[in-house]
Amino acid sequence: MQPAKNPLASLWRALFGDPVRAFGVVSLVLLMSLAIAPAKHHFSEWRHYQKQYLALIRNRGDAVTLQRHFEGGIQQIWLPELGVVDRCTTCHVGIKEPSLADLTTQPFHRHPIIPHRVDQFGCVMCHRGQGAATTVEEAHRSTLAWEQPLLPARYIESSCGQCHRGPLTGTPQLNLGRQLLSRYGCVHCHTIKLPDGGPMRAADDPPGLLHIADKTSREWIYAWLKDPQAYAVSATMPNFKLSDADARDISAFLIASSTPLNGDTAPVPPAKASPDPTAGASLYGESFCASCHAVQNAAGNVVGGDIGPELTRIGNKVKPEWLQVWLRNPRIYDSGTAMPHYRFTDQQIATLSGFLLTKADSDLLTNVHLDPATPEQIAHGKTLATEYGCASCHEINGVKKPENFAPELTRIGSKPVTQLVFLPGMQHTLPDYIAGKIRQPRSFGSALKMPQFGFNPAQVDALTTALLSLSDRSQNLPPALAVAAPPASTYQPAGKAGQLIADLACFSCHTINGRGGDMAPDLTWEGSSVQRQWLKDFLKNPNTLRPALIRRMPRFNLSDNDINELTDYIMTVYQTPAFDRDAMPPGGYAPAQVEQGRQLFYSKYACQSCHIVDTKTDKGYIGPTLTQVGSRLNAAWIYYWLKNPQALRPGTTEPNRNLSDEDARSLTAFLMAQKGKEGSK
Amino acid sequence: MKIRVLDILVLAVLTFNMGCSHQPAPAAPKPTAFGAALVESSGGKQIGAVGAALSQPVVVQVNDDQGNAVPGALVEFSAPAGVAFDPGSGLTDSGGQLTTTVALAGMAGIYELTASTLTKAGKKVELKLQEIALGYQQQVGSQINDKYCARCHDPESTPERVSNYDNLETKPHPFTEGDTLNKMSDADLTAIIAHGGAALNKSALMPPYGYTLSKAEIAAVISYIRLVSDPPYQASGTVYAQK
Numbered sequence: 072m073q074p075a076k077n078p079l080a081s082l083w084r085a086l087f088g089d090p091v092r093a094f095g096v097v098s099l100v101l102l103m104s105l106a107i108a109p110a111k112h113h114f115s116e117w118r119h120y121q122k123q124y125l126a127l128i129r130n131r132g133d134a135v136t137l138q139r140h141f142e143g144g145i146q147q148i149w150l151p152e153l154g155v156v157d158r159c160t161t162c163h164v165g166i167k168e169p170s171l172a173d174l175t176t177q178p179f180h181r182h183p184i185i186p187h188r189v190d191q192f193g194c195v196m197c198h199r200g201q202g203a204a205t206t207v208e209e210a211h212r213s214t215l216a217w218e219q220p221l222l223p224a225r226y227i228e229s230s231c232g233q234c235h236r237g238p239l240t241g242t243p244q245l246n247l248g249r250q251l252l253s254r255y256g257c258v259h260c261h262t263i264k265l266p267d268g269g270p271m272r273a274a275d276d277p278p279g280l281l282h283i284a285d286k287t288s289r290e291w292i293y294a295w296l297k298d299p300q301a302y303a304v305s306a307t308m309p310n311f312k313l314s315d316a317d318a319r320d321i322s323a324f325l326i327a328s329s330t331p332l333n334g335d336t337a338p339v340p341p342a343k344a345s346p347d348p349t350a351g352a353s354l355y356g357e358s359f360c361a362s363c364h365a366v367q368n369a370a371g372n373v374v375g376g377d378i379g380p381e382l383t384r385i386g387n388k389v390k391p392e393w394l395q396v397w398l399r400n401p402r403i404y405d406s407g408t409a410m411p412h413y414r415f416t417d418q419q420i421a422t423l424s425g426f427l428l429t430k431a432d433s434d435l436l437t438n439v440h441l442d443p444a445t446p447e448q449i450a451h452g453k454t455l456a457t458e459y460g461c462a463s464c465h466e467i468n469g470v471k472k473p474e475n476f477a478p479e480l481t482r483i484g485s486k487p488v489t490q491l492v493f494l495p496g497m498q499h500t501l502p503d504y505i506a507g508k509i510r511q512p513r514s515f516g517s518a519l520k521m522p523q524f525g526f527n528p529a530q531v532d533a534l535t536t537a538l539l540s541l542s543d544r545s546q547n548l549p550p551a552l553a554v555a556a557p558p559a560s561t562y563q564p565a566g567k568a569g570q571l572i573a574d575l576a577c578f579s580c581h582t583i584n585g586r587g588g589d590m591a592p593d594l595t596w597e598g599s600s601v602q603r604q605w606l607k608d609f610l611k612n613p614n615t616l617r618p619a620l621i622r623r624m625p626r627f628n629l630s631d632n633d634i635n636e637l638t639d640y641i642m643t644v645y646q647t648p649a650f651d652r653d654a655m656p657p658g659g660y661a662p663a664q665v666e667q668g669r670q671l672f673y674s675k676y677a678c679q680s681c682h683i684v685d686t687k688t689d690k691g692y693i694g695p696t697l698t699q700v701g702s703r704l705n706a707a708w709i710y711y712w713l714k715n716p717q718a719l720r721p722g723t724t725e726p727n728r729n730l731s732d733e734d735a736r737s738l739t740a741f742l743m744a745q746k747g748k749e750g751s752k
Numbered sequence: 753m754k755i756r757v758l759d760i761l762v763l764a765v766l767t768f769n770m771g772c773s774h775q776p777a778p779a780a781p782k783p784t785a786f787g788a789a790l791v792e793s794s795g796g797k798q799i800g801a802v803g804a805a806l807s808q809p810v811v812v813q814v815n816d817d818q819g820n821a822v823p824g825a826l827v828e829f830s831a832p833a834g835v836a837f838d839p840g841s842g843l844t845d846s847g848g849q850l851t852t853t854v855a856l857a858g859m860a861g862i863y864e865l866t867a868s869t870l871t872k873a874g875k876k877v878e879l880k881l882q883e884i885a886l887g888y889q890q891q892v893g894s895q896i897n898d899k900y901c902a903r904c905h906d907p908e909s910t911p912e913r914v915s916n917y918d919n920l921e922t923k924p925h926p927f928t929e930g931d932t933l934n935k936m937s938d939a940d941l942t943a944i945i946a947h948g949g950a951a952l953n954k955s956a957l958m959p960p961y962g963y964t965l966s967k968a969e970i971a972a973v974i975s976y977i978r979l980v981s982d983p984p985y986q987a988s989g990t991v992y993a994q995k
Binding site for chain 1 (some may be wrong): 801802803804805807853855857858859860887888889891892895896899900903904911912914916918919920950955956957958959960961962963964968971975987
């Protein structure tokens with residue numbers, strides 16, 4: 072210790088040896104400490120960037136304009152009603168300069184074009200981060216004092232969803248994420264209260280299991296529980312990673328708790344299937360089963376619609392008697408099913424069920440050997456079904472639907488990072504946590520119940536985006552600033568026709584008054600659009616209007632009574648108030664006017680690029696074929712449609728040509744003259 | 753004294769280490785073989801959204817000078833800042849291929865990705881791939897394109913969506929046709945979209961969309977066309993020297 076003391080002591084003497092010297096040193100130190108604040112200000116990061124910006128624009132042709140727009144010092148956007156104080160534009164100086172589009176150095180890049188103005192919305196509304204911070208580190212990343220890091224660009228659409236509660240054109244990922252949340256039944260277990268009040272509703276329809284023993288075997292249930300995707304790759308049921316014993320016990324319980332259905336389940340009288348071996352496949356094709364049901368082809372691609380379940384291995388699943396009763400009338404087993412009630416003949420049922428039962432994989436159930444269930448197994452199965460929350464999605468005898476089974480996700484997008492438990496090696500951010508949970512829920516703990524879903528990376532991103540939009544800001548937004556989702560329609564047609572529309576599941580494909588699917592045309596104003604006789608013929612034997620479509624209206628084998636009932640209802644009720652259906656005569660136009668219309672059709676408006684009138688010369692097939700449009704559509708409908716297609720059917724593809732009344736009348740005359748060949752309706 | 757110096761040193765090292773939360777990057781695996789050429793198997797020229805992962809992975813293959821696949825060669829990917837690869841480097845599999853998923857950065861534009869491998873002589877062989885990231889405006893344009901334009905302007909047919917291209921007497925320009933479309937100004941394209949082909953002495957088969965699409969929507973379509981064009985579109989106007 073001795074040698075170190077001497078130099079220190081001499082230093083002390085040199086600085087504070089006498090009072091004058093001490094006073095001088097202390098004054099100097101004080102002066103320097105006082106200079107720290109102005110020096111920090113002078114050398115601050117944002118000043119550095121502002122200087123860099125000024126140097127950068129000095130040599131540009133538009134320097135004068137840019138310099139005039141430039142304001143030095145700390146800049147601030149203050150939005151009191153949103154609680155936003157943003158100083159981002161202090162460094163991001165060129166964000167509003169349209170002429171800086173060519174400048175790629177950050178922080179000076181011009182903001183890409185979006186529908187909002189930066190000075191009205193600020194930056195953190197969309198990008199998160201700390202608006203009030205004035206250093207790069209604190210503004211963009213989470214530090215000790217600030218928790219909210221910048222939102223990665225891949226989830227940026229979540230910010231749109233904080234205010235916009237319905238789908239937007241520019242946010243495909245957010246729209247997909249929201250669809251997945253309801254389509255994959257996330258909201259059966261997790262409650263999501265939407266900011267406008269009600270809960271988010273599930274869009275899937277998990278089958279009830281009250282009469283499951285009628286439908287399938289215990290072996291199939293066992294194999295399905297073990298791995299739903301082994302049975303159908305596109306199955307939405309997640310994998311619960313059950314042990315063999317657990318799957319055995321749950322399957323035992325489900326079969327034991329199943330009760331026979333009270334209803335018209337009398338077996339279909341034994342009818343002979345058609346002797347033609349291709350008849351089943353033809354009937355499957357003619358009935359357009361593939362519009363809703365998919366089948367995996369030899370190349371492994373799942374081809375077909377996704378409204379109904381995949382049928383690749385349906386023969387492994389259903390009992391033949393159940394399938395026949397289902398084909399006869401699906402509403403006996405499930406009154407709310409999306410499947411239409413085809414009026415098949417007994418022979419057709421035999422043919423179609425025979426065809427479907429051949430769709431089986433001989434390996435699927437070969438290794439499943441289950442001994443008869445013991446009462447203990449059944450009791451254990453019931454415990455498991457309760458613990459795993461099976462009844463959140465499926466109706467099961469003896470198990471009540473649980474309330475709040477899984478954590479509520481109403482504000483998941485604002486969950487503080489300090490409340491999250493991360494896996495080793497994971498980025499400590501909320502988006503990474505949410506994405507990780509969706510990707511592999513059980514990796515966060517073996518006791519967790521959330522099952523494994525088979526989402527692809529794009530779906531994980533979409534779901535994360537949708538969940539991040541469920542933030543505090545979204546909940547606390549002043550209602551005047553929110554953009555509400557279009558209200559869900561509960562339209563229900565009345566009377567006997569209403570029953571028919573439900574029985575034929577028209578809403579599965581068609582939209583009427585805001586309710587229904589988007590596979591087929593909107594029928595809200597069908598009564599103003601078509602002619603009565605055409606509609607009757609079409610319901611009896613639907614022929615295709617659009618040659619390029621592979622999904623078409625199936626034939627339901629309706630009785631004449633049903634056809635009359637439906638036609639009367641549609642022609643009377645589905646009328647637009649926009650015009651009088653009889654405003655234009657159905658025919659008898661002067662040949663000169665028809666010829667004038669033909670000229671306009673082929674030359675001025677070149678309608679043949681999308682429509683076919685003469686099958687010999689015209690080839691366009693985007694719009695419906697018009698060879699017999701004069702027998703199909705109403706003259707007034709054609710006229711008003713031509714004047715403004717979007718006014719009659721919002722979102723339709725045909726562009727508005729802004730026709731003069733004269734041109735619209737001539738085109739109507741020409742189109743009404745297209746009656747089709749005799750007998751080729 | 754000696755002990756104290758050591759103590760302070762240890763403390764300093766510990767504090768320093770705790771302060772550094774960055775984990776060292778995993779060392780690149782040692783190549784067991786070397787190739788002579790790098791070729792693209794799939795995944796180039798994709799169109800994705802800013803920041804998001806491309807829908808298809810990028811697959812590259814290492815070949816020897818005979819054109820045979822080389823397993824066990826080291827391939828490294830690099831790209832402009834913000835682009836993420838998973839994995840960023842690795843050894844080729846038994847088919848001589850390496851697959852990586854790519855997430856593009858946050859700005860709209862064309863991104864050039866580089867894959868590289870070393871030859872036996874230590875020479876670097878590179879393969880360049882281009883991917884397109886759509887920003888908000890281009891995304892909107894892409895959706896309008898899907899709805900109104902692609903059926904005629906895109907010659908590719910799928911069973912779900914049959915192209916109308918072959919049915920038209922005057923063939924429309926596919927939007928990737930940069931040689932033609934790059935010569936047209938934004939004002940030209942806006943006029944054709946809004947007023948139709950006939951109004952500009954072009955084919956009447958192109959209908960006007962000025963009464964169907966808003967100005968912003970037409971601008972969005974054009975920004976999409978500009979981004980997917982091949983060769984890439986260079987905005988005309990003053991190009992300022994950058995220091």
